[in-house]
Amino acid sequence: MNKWLLEGKVCLITGASSGIGLETAVGLAAAGARVVMLCRDEARGEAARQEIMKRGSSAAVDLLLADLASQTQVYQLISQFRLAYHRLDVLILNAAVITKERQETEDGFEMQFAVNHLNQFLLARRLLDRLISSAPSRIIAVSSEMHHYGRIPLDEFSHSQRYHPLRTYANTKLANVMCTFAFARRLSGIGVTANCVYPGQARTNLLRELPGWVQKMSWVTAVSPEEAARSPLYLAASPDVGDISGAYFEGKEPAQAASHAHDESLQDRLYQLCLDLTPVR
Ligand SMILES: NC(=O)c1ccc[n+]([C@@H]2O[C@H](COP(=O)([O-])OP(=O)(O)OC[C@H]3O[C@@H](n4cnc5c(N)ncnc54)[C@H](OP(=O)(O)O)[C@@H]3O)[C@@H](O)[C@H]2O)c1
Known part of the structure; x- marks a missing residue:
């Protein structure tokens, strides 16, 4: 990565306390960016910050x-960010969780939907003006190949009837892809790109709540978080992708997203639903 590429740029990344997010943040810092980490736990966040500064x-x-489970906290964070930073060049929506049992947030949403998708949509939506005024700028959503197995249950995102951790996760990762495509269409021609990426299977904390054998199986072919971080980093910093928007990448290569992810009418309905579920406070 050429250091000059991100010199003077402000990069906000969610879920930078561990795994792929932490490693991406190390790369952003090494490339000269001002890195703004969004984390939920002060001790874990500060330990990661020290590591990112050092490495x-x-x-x-x-x-x-x-x-990210709390809209109140996300709105407070947005206000804090706006006061402290006058530009936003790169926004990386990376945080995610997989909960074994169905959990509900204080706002009444199913946890994975709220954390992995809805409240990061809220973050992106409410910082769009900063991205636009800092253009050329980039939004990168870290999704998963699991999105191929997802569906968009517009009427039942609460998953109250049929909660299954991985099916629900797949739905949230499909929502990431579809809203990224929706953002890309809305931002077309104004210098803000929006892309999503499957970074590959990586040995991280993501599956920690699931039975040990699930993690063991997925780790057989998994790479290190550092290796997986190369693709979000590439999308954040490389001039090769500066003009690409509305694409799904696997690693550093553009790839086929699920065919249903390209349904623009469904993208728009999902986008509108996310707006409705994140009313201005
Ligand atoms: N690992 C893989 O094989 C794989 C494959 C495909 C896609 N991905 C994607 O890669 C991204 C990063 O995941 P990872 O594998 O690096 O997992 P990870 O190590 O578990 O990292 C997830 C990050 O999200 C944060 N997070 C979770 N819930 C949060 C909340 N309520 N508020 C704020 N932050 C929260 C975690 O913070 P804490 O430290 O506080 O828990 C952590 O920093 C995810 O979007 C995931 O879907 C991963």
């Missing part, structure tokens, strides 16, 4: 705290 050889790493 990225940079002091320009800041920590903001918010639990």
